[in-house]
Amino acid sequence: MIKGKGIPLAISFLTGTIIIIAFFIPHAPFGSFEEISLRWYSIIAGFTMLLGVDSLLRLHTNKIKRKENHWAYSIVLLFGFLLIVIVGIISTIRYGNAFLTGSGFMYMYDNMIIPLQSTMFSLLAFFIASAAYRAFRARNFDATLLLITAIIVMFGRVPISEMISPKIPIFTEWIMSVPQMAAKRGIIIGIALGAIGVSLRIILGIERSYLS
Amino acid sequence: MKRHLLLFLCMISISVFSQELIDSTNVALIDTAITEMQHSGIVLNVCDTPNDDGTSITIKWDINDSLKGYLMDIHRIHGECDTAIALDMNPEKGIHTDNMVHGGTNYMYYALFKKDDIVKKTDNSLPVKAIGQWFNKERFDSFIVLLLIAGAFAWFIYLAKKGKSFYIRKIAGLDAVEEAVGRSTEMGKPIMYLLGIGYVTDIPTIAGLTILGRVAKKAAEYDTRIMVPSYDPVVMTTAQEVVKEAFTEAGRPDAYRKEDTMYITQDQFGYAAGVDGMMMREKPGAIFLQGLFFAESLILAETGYSIGAIQIAGTTETAQLPFFVAACDYTLIGEEMMAASVYLEREPLMLGSIVAEDLIKIIIVFVLIIGFILGLLGHGFKIGFFTDMFEWLVRII
Amino acid sequence: MAISTSIWIWIAALLTLSIYSFLYKDNPFYKFSEKILVGISIGYTVSIYFHNTIIAKVWNPLVHDHNFLVIVPLILGLLMFSRLFKGKAYLSRIPIAFVVGTGCGMSIPSSFENLFKQVQGTMPQVFTIGNIIILIGVLSTLIYFFFSVEHKGIIGKVTRVGITFIMIGFGAAFGATIMARISLFIGRIQFLLGDWLGIIS
Numbered sequence: 050m051i052k053g054k055g056i057p058l059a060i061s062f063l064t065g066t067i068i069i070i071a072f073f074i075p076h077a078p079f080g081s082f083e084e085i086s087l088r089w090y091s092i093i094a095g096f097t098m099l100l101g102v103d104s105l106l107r108l109h110t111n112k113i114k115r116k117e118n119h120w121a122y123s124i125v126l127l128f129g130f131l132l133i134v135i136v137g138i139i140s141t142i143r144y145g146n147a148f149l150t151g152s153g154f155m156y157m158y159d160n161m162i163i164p165l166q167s168t169m170f171s172l173l174a175f176f177i178a179s180a181a182y183r184a185f186r187a188r189n190f191d192a193t194l195l196l197i198t199a200i201i202v203m204f205g206r207v208p209i210s211e212m213i214s215p216k217i218p219i220f221t222e223w224i225m226s227v228p229q230m231a232a233k234r235g236i237i238i239g240i241a242l243g244a245i246g247v248s249l250r251i252i253l254g255i256e257r258s259y260l261s
Numbered sequence: 262m263k264r265h266l267l268l269f270l271c272m273i274s275i276s277v278f279s280q281e282l283i284d285s286t287n288v289a290l291i292d293t294a295i296t297e298m299q300h301s302g303i304v305l306n307v308c309d310t311p312n313d314d315g316t317s318i319t320i321k322w323d324i325n326d327s328l329k330g331y332l333m334d335i336h337r338i339h340g341e342c343d344t345a346i347a348l349d350m351n352p353e354k355g356i357h358t359d360n361m362v363h364g365g366t367n368y369m370y371y372a373l374f375k376k377d378d379i380v381k382k383t384d385n386s387l388p389v390k391a392i393g394q395w396f397n398k399e400r401f402d403s404f405i406v407l408l409l410i411a412g413a414f415a416w417f418i419y420l421a422k423k424g425k426s427f428y429i430r431k432i433a434g435l436d437a438v439e440e441a442v443g444r445s446t447e448m449g450k451p452i453m454y455l456l457g458i459g460y461v462t463d464i465p466t467i468a469g470l471t472i473l474g475r476v477a478k479k480a481a482e483y484d485t486r487i488m489v490p491s492y493d494p495v496v497m498t499t500a501q502e503v504v505k506e507a508f509t510e511a512g513r514p515d516a517y518r519k520e521d522t523m524y525i526t527q528d529q530f531g532y533a534a535g536v537d538g539m540m541m542r543e544k545p546g547a548i549f550l551q552g553l554f555f556a557e558s559l560i561l562a563e564t565g566y567s568i569g570a571i572q573i574a575g576t577t578e579t580a581q582l583p584f585f586v587a588a589c590d591y592t593l594i595g596e597e598m599m600a601a602s603v604y605l606e607r608e609p610l611m612l613g614s615i616v617a618e619d620l621i622k623i624i625i626v627f628v629l630i631i632g633f634i635l636g637l638l639g640h641g642f643k644i645g646f647f648t649d650m651f652e653w654l655v656r657i658i
Numbered sequence: 659m660a661i662s663t664s665i666w667i668w669i670a671a672l673l674t675l676s677i678y679s680f681l682y683k684d685n686p687f688y689k690f691s692e693k694i695l696v697g698i699s700i701g702y703t704v705s706i707y708f709h710n711t712i713i714a715k716v717w718n719p720l721v722h723d724h725n726f727l728v729i730v731p732l733i734l735g736l737l738m739f740s741r742l743f744k745g746k747a748y749l750s751r752i753p754i755a756f757v758v759g760t761g762c763g764m765s766i767p768s769s770f771e772n773l774f775k776q777v778q779g780t781m782p783q784v785f786t787i788g789n790i791i792i793l794i795g796v797l798s799t800l801i802y803f804f805f806s807v808e809h810k811g812i813i814g815k816v817t818r819v820g821i822t823f824i825m826i827g828f829g830a831a832f833g834a835t836i837m838a839r840i841s842l843f844i845g846r847i848q849f850l851l852g853d854w855l856g857i858i859s
Contacts, residue, residue: 055753056744056751056755057751057752057754057755058755060752060755060756061756061758061759061762062759063690063759064755064756064759064760064763064827065759065760065762065763065765066763068605068759068760068763068764068766069407069763069766069767072397072400072403072766072767073397073404074395074396074397074398075312075313075314075315075393075395075397076313076314076315076393076394076395076715077315077364077393080313080314080393081314081761083764085758086687086760086763086764087462087764088715088731089730089731089734089756089760090461090731090757090760091710091711091715091757092584092711092715092716092728092731092732092734093729093734093735093753093756093757094493094494094495094707094711094732094734094757095707095708095710095711095712095715095716095724095735096736096738096739097494097495097497097498097735097738097753098494098527098703098704098707098711099494099528099592099739100494100497100498100738100742101339101491101493101494101497101524102494102524102700102704102740104494104520104523104524105499105523105524105525105526105696105700107520108523111520111788116644118542119330120687120788121621122689122690122692122693123857124692125689125690125693125694125697125785126693126696126697127697127858128697129683129693129694129695129696129697129698129701129856130697130698130700130701131695132701133697133698133701133702133705134701134704134705137701143334147705147709148709154705155283155844156666156714157698157827158698158702159768160666160667160669160670160701160735160848161669161670161673161694161695161698162469162528162531162695162698162699163785164670164671164674165530165531165673165674165677165691165694165695166528166529166531166695167674167680167842167846168673168674168846169533169534169557169560169677169761170530170556170693171839171842171843171845171846172559172560172678172680172681173556173559173839174747174785174839174842174843175681175840175843176559176560176563176588177559177832177835177836177839179583180559180565180584180587180588181832181836182662182793183566183587183588191821191825192587192764192825194822194825194826195583195586195825195826195827195828195829195832196829197589197787198825198826198828198829198830198832198833199583199683199829199830199832199833199836200833201833201835202829202830202832202833203833203834203836203837204833206833206837207710208835219347223788224592224830225822225830225834226757226788227788227791227792228791228795228823228826228830229555229826229827229830229831230792230795230827231791231792231793231794231795231799231823231827232795232823232826232827232828233579233797233798233827234776234779234780234792234796234799235441235796235797235798235800235802235803235820235823235824236578236579236582236593236594236595236596236799236803236827237776237798238622238625238772238773238796239281239595239596239622239774239777239799239800240577240595240596240599240769240772241769241770241773241776242596242618242621242622242769242773242803243468243595243596243598243599243600243618244464244577244765244766244768244769245410245601245618245765245766245769245770246600246614246615246617247464247467247471247599247762247765248410248464248600248619248763248765248766248768248769249410249411249414249469249612249614249762249763250603251467251613251758251759251762252759252762253414253418255418255608255610255611256471256611257603257616257756257823258470258471258474258475258503258506258507258602258686259467259470259471259474259499259502259609259754259758259847260316260502260506260751260755261505261753264749281856381822398730403767403774405768405772418747420788426804428806428807428808429805429806430805430806430808430809431809432760432805441763454851458711460761461754461757461758461761462757462760462761462764463761464761464763464765465767467758467761467762469786469820495754495757496739498741498750498754499754502750502751502754525696526695526696526697526700526704527699527700528699528700528702528703530695530696531696531699531700534677534691534692534695534696535692535695535696537680537692538684538688538689538692540682540758541684551721565664579831580831580835582828583828583829583830583831583832583835584832587826587832588827594824595803596803596810597803600805615805616805616806618805619804619806619807622800622803622804623801623803625773625777626731626797626800626801628777629777629780629781629796629797630797632780632781632782633781633782633793636781636782636783636785637782638801640782640783640784640785641785650783654781655781655783656779658774658777658778658781
């Protein structure tokens with residue numbers, strides 16, 4: 050019994066149903082159920098994080114042990130991980146809280162993680178150009194429509210378009226607020242219904258692939 | 262079926278129970294104290310905040326011109342205890358909610374208006390207590406819609422159980438799953454499945470996990486490796502469960518490799534960097550991007566394109582869908598992704614639920630058309646009756 | 659301005675350049691930066707979780723506030739570790755079922771909000787060509803998402819209109835994002851040429 054899917058399915062059903070009921074009943078104990086569930090979720094996630102770290106570190110230590118391809122870079126990853134953990138502990142001892150501005154921990158965050166994140170983010174400037182070029186080469190009706198609209202909107206949002214004709218930015222805004230808005234609304238209505246569908250399928254136990 | 266009926270009965274019993282309690286809520290609302298402010302003519306209205314769990318009191322007032330430029334403090338009195346609950350507030354705000362009260366306890370309030378050395382004080386209000394409500398009246402319309410949707414689901418699932426078969430239209434991106442897995446197998450390359458940067462509490466991630474089950478089963482049947490680099494550890498553990506179950510269902514539990522569903526990092530661009538690197542080195546033949554994606558979507562999809570993988574994407578993030586459409590071979594748009602696991606499994610009960618969703622869509626289409634006609638006759642042709650009808654419809658929604 | 663003498667600026671600049679080298683091809687510099695980013699960010703995330711979850715939501719409520727309700731999620735969290743023991747992994751389904759149930763339960767009310775907001779927004783308050791186009795766009799897009807009917811005949815034509823709206827919508831969103839993405843790149847170039855090399859102020 051306990052090894053089967055019965056108990057987990059019952060838990061999903063009860064949790065989901067109580068949260069739905071709580072949406073309509075503000076009175077205690079229902080009113081705070083969603084907040085409590087989220088708090089519990091974050092505690093579960095906190096413990097599961099250790100499983101995640103275990104998975105990552107095990108993968109890379111195994112790579113190093115077996116001298117697999119690119120194993121030397123796994124040492125870099127482990128070094129980075131250990132370095133920030135050690136700096137974090139030292140910062141906690143020294144400042145009482147590692148997250149204080151000026152601590153070594155935050156220095157590493159600000160000068161290593163932030164620039165790396167920003168640079169990864171800025172790669173999008175190149176990728177967006179290559180994706181647009183691809184749409185240009187696709188030469189089917191839908192891709193052409195997408196690309197032409199993209200060019201009009203992009204052009205309408207740079208100052209030069211207004212110098213050529215003040216109607217261009219107005220037309221761009223019209224595209225954003227009429228056909229773009231219409232498509233977005235239709236898609237969002239579909240998503241809302243789809244989300245309700247997925248949720249009910251899981252709560253009712255029709256969809257159970259997430260449990261082995 | 263019992264479970265479906267139970268849910269349905271739960272909803273009905275709440276509605277009956279709540280009606281009774283709405284009345285007691287109204288009694289609570291009458292429990293309102295009105296106090297005149299000394300020398301100013303200002304009235305403080307204090308009342309229990311409606312539709313809450315009984316832990317707040319709402320204080321309202323109308324400011325007059327003589328108090329312009331003043332700052333306002335509000336004090337709560339409970340027995341001997343006088344607590345300032347708001348300091349140096351702009352009185353023009355006209356409303357303040359005290360969320361730090363205990364339900365069922367009597368409180369009194371007074372306000373101070375301050376400017377330079379001048380301080381004006383109101384009388385203490387009459388006692389007021391916060392009372393929790395058993396039904397949120399503002400959500401009555403949602404409740405009716407929930408009953409409607411739950412009813413439609415129960416009905417179509419019942420029909421499916423009775424043996425009625427339902428049709429589902431072709432979804433090109435999902436027909437390509439077999440091709441993508443097959444091609445990877447032929448090329449001797451692994452499959453990569455990305456669930457994005459959502460959490461297990463996000464529906465797109467849950468939908469992505471259900472599709473993963475179907476894709477992993479095909480991968481197991483083809484004896485192809487499936488890699489699932491994850492952003493969130495709970496998603497990772499759930500994905501491990503899903504893949505393991507799929508391999509067991511396909512009769513290949515021995516081929517399941519736990520370490521292929523691995524954790525990367527819970528940093529958006531760290532995840533993108535790690536997955537990009539993995540794509541370049543493992544060179545998967547097919548990449549599935551199904552879940553919740555944000556700005557990293559195009560970084561992943563373009564790298565996937567550069568290694569020549571077949572890419573099937575799907576998300577509910579409308580801001581990211583254009584990038585997937587431009588960079589991937591197939592894209593499941595919004596609800597298509599939500600319906601994907603049903604499409605791939607074709608299980609009658611699940612198909613019934615899809616038909617139920619379509620029924621709700623038909624109702625929405627009718628509501629929009631009726632709204633359009635009423636609006637045209639009311640606002641367009643200025644016929645008062647239709648204007649009222651239109652406003653009534655909008656208000657209900 | 660002169661070239662920076664700060665070690666941190668140099669580290670940030672070299673890491674920036676190594677990430678950009680990925681645009682050419684996968685190379686040792688990118689691999690190094692990638693592993694540094696993953697390694698450090700996971701260490702940082704673990705610290706955040708330890709601080710915000712284990713200490714703030716488990717240790718403090720349990721030890722200082724004597725809130726013993728915390729024991730329930732604590733047990734659920736610990737059940738996740740059953741995956742490490744052969745034959746006991748099935749116990750981890752219990753917390754997974756709880757979080758999935760929570761997600762599904764929460765999504766229904768928020769989906770309602772979305773649904774009502776979008777339907778209400780589509781109701782035309784004023785009669786303009788734009789509002790009529792929006793209505794046609796919403797209806798045809800919605801009909802595109804009908805799954806239980808075949809897209810042929812009149813439905814096929816309506817869904818074709820729907821796809822056209824969707825593509826125009828996607829194109830508009832695509833075009834509106836391009837400049838924002840380019841400005842991100844400009845930001846990094848300003849850092850390299852300004853903060854690091856001191857060529858621009």
